Amino acid sequence: MDLAGFRQSLDAPAPPTFASLALQGLWWDGKGDWDQAHRCAQDQDDAPGAAVHAYLHRKEGDPANARYWYARAGRRPVDGALEDEWTALVCELLAAEPP
Template sequence: MKKLQEFKTSLNAESPESGISIQLKSLWYDGKGDWEKAHQEVDHLNDQASARIHAYLHRKEGDIWNADYWYRRAGASRPDCSLNEEWEELVLQYLAH
């Protein structure tokens, strides 16, 4: 899977494609509207990539204090864009890995 549109199309499936990163898996569940499952995928992880997804999820939840904590853990700042734009940027970033 190399393109954003392919990733979005995969949201029509029952489950995420096997072999994708945990970060993409989390974003896949979020794209399906399952915030809880998306959060469960990264909640227990301590790496920067997972912290970045964790930050986005808490921003989406509306818990800005918690989101900012996770952005700092990821070495990032809260972006000044829509949640949809941030989701797409994250998908593109992790598709490139």
């Protein structure tokens, strides 16, 4: 699946079956369900999950918590547009999914 297909999948009632929890988190965020997105990111205890977790806390307006999660992900905090970060994370996670 590519970015366009992922965006199109937002019309479905559930995330793609192949999606990791981190990618599901971005899917739920794309649907406007921050709480479900946060649960998914929180349940994936690794760098990709932490990166999505950081993005979600930045979106929430909690920069201190976001910085903590960026550090857990081994990343520098992002300060660009939220949409750009969402897109970059989706592309990164889609590329990491098995074929």
